[in-house]
Amino acid sequence: MPKARRGGDAASALLQREARAARGRLRVPVGLGLSQVAVGIAQAWLIAGLIATLLGFGAAGWPALGAVAALALLSAGLGVAQERALLAAGEAAKARLRGAAFERLLAQGAEDTRGVGDRAALVVDRIEALEGFLTRWLPAAALAIAGPLLVTGAAFTVDATSGAILLVAALLVPVAMAVTGIGAAQASKRQFAALDLLSGRFLDRMRGLPTLVLFRRQEAEAQALGRAAEDLRQRTMRVLRVAFLSSASMEALAAGAIACLAIRHGAILGQNHPDPAGAIFCLLLVPALFTPLRAFSQAYHERMGARGAAAELAPLLEAEAPGGLKLEEMPARLVVSFQDVRLSYDPTRPPALDGLTFRALPGETLVLAGPSGAGKSSILRLLMGFRRPDAGRISLNGQDATKLAPSELRRLSSYVGQRAHLFRGSIRENIALARPGATPAEVEAAATAARVTDFAKALPQGLETLVGEGGYGLSGGQAQRVAIARAFLRDTPLVLLDEPTAHLDPGTEAEVLDSLRRLCTGRTAIIASHSRAAQRSLGRVLEIEGGRVPGSRMAGE
Known part of the structure; x- marks a missing residue:
């Protein structure tokens, strides 16, 4: 089997294993996220009634306005609770991963030929990248499925055509992400390689700085570090360009959904629209639809970065511990x-x-x-x-x-x-x-x-x-x-x-x-x-x- 494929399989296995381990801790933040989507739908319904009243099509009053304010506070509270739950889950996952990585590094000892800088980058940067996968990608993936279903379901209860428009817009998001994600995966992988090179080289050279000065190699090493830093900057900019392209595609889909809904309801709004508040409600559902999808799009790049990090971590975490006998008891004296x-x-x-x-x-x-x-x-x-x-x-x-x-x-x-x-x-x-x-x-x-x-x-x-x-x-x-x-x-x-x-x-x-x-x-x-x-x-x-x-x-x- 080709080495690259074996590395990809090991990375996938590691990510799946960590996803299963984190599943229990992620139920709470996912539930809080769904509650926030439901609150957003309720807010959209109340605001639609208020706007319709201002246009002369309804009779909503101060109680509805108070309810909107209360729901806004509730949504903010749910968001804070979700962030805290995700933070706790991320800290627990990082502690578990770092404990396993340190145990493997200690077991391998000097048999591990990686430099000190490479080991530090592996334990710090790679595990930080996996935290994004566990605390942003996994919850975002769940909410990107359940959230749009709630929103489109609410739209279908008001107007089937509007619900269909929102559903098609939601289904096009994964397509746009897949197109941009191919480039994101490659760019992220190259960026991690450049980061490894720079961090490992910098730490090793700092440790050996007296020797470099003794042999008058400090200027040459400074230039080499500058080249490595410039390479990292260029690769980081490529990752950002791909990320901006993904965001642009998301905004284009949101604008398209609003335009389609505006054309549908605007054409009949002046012709005794049967439900003006419902038409406004469907338009206001677009932000609620795309909020979890935007989070999913942003987290998609976390997944790409985590896959590159997992490819580096998997050989260490899956390495067999060195064999040997165990002591039955600690000897009191030793020759x-x-x-x-x-x-x-x-x-x-x-x-x-x-x-x-x-x-x-x-x-x-x-x-x-x-x-x-x-x-x-x-x-x-x-x-x-x-x-x-x-x-x-x-x-x-x-x-x-x-x-x-x-x-x-x-x-x-x-x-x-x-x-x-x-x-x-x-x-x-x-x-x-x-x-x-x-x-x-x-x-x-x-x-x-x-x-x-x-x-x-x-x-x-x-x-x-x-x-x-x-x-x-x-x-x-x-x-x-x-x-x-x-x-x-x-x-x-x-x-x-x-x-x-x-x-x-x-x-x-x-x-x-x-x-x-x-x-x-x-x-x-x-x-x-x-x-x-x-x-x-x-x-x-x-x-x-x-x-x-x-x-x-x-x-x-």
């Missing part, structure tokens, strides 16, 4: 052994690990030392299940670690990197992320062990003090101690640390090292660090050069 382990990221470059052999015993702290690129971070990636070795054996308590599911490997360890990322929320909430089910007492104990409470006491609300995204409001050392508190709260037999005291001044580094010593006590700890202070005070030092171990020395030697 980590590497035996002739080899790992290569690029066949054209030297291997990251080239026959690495070492052992870390229970309760031992092993500090990995060596120049940048020696393979220290690769060891941590292997132990967290983000990479699989090309050759050799990694064992945990004598058992082959590669037979475990990657998620189980991560469950065994607590990780603290160079820079702790804190989310917008309280300090307590940021610590509790490590184990959401932890009790307040357990979070307090972890904060005390990591000496978070030492600085939290001076804050306005202690552990309840809010911090900004990225740890705004805390120093680098304070944020690092929050990360160490997370590791205390996870309470795993293996602790993995990657340059935990980098970018800290000597005084702050000493405080963080004190917290790290308490964290590593009784646990197997493997620390990658250039810091001389860490190498002197934390444990046994293992020198690594070129992915091998030329020798080792004890701390303090």
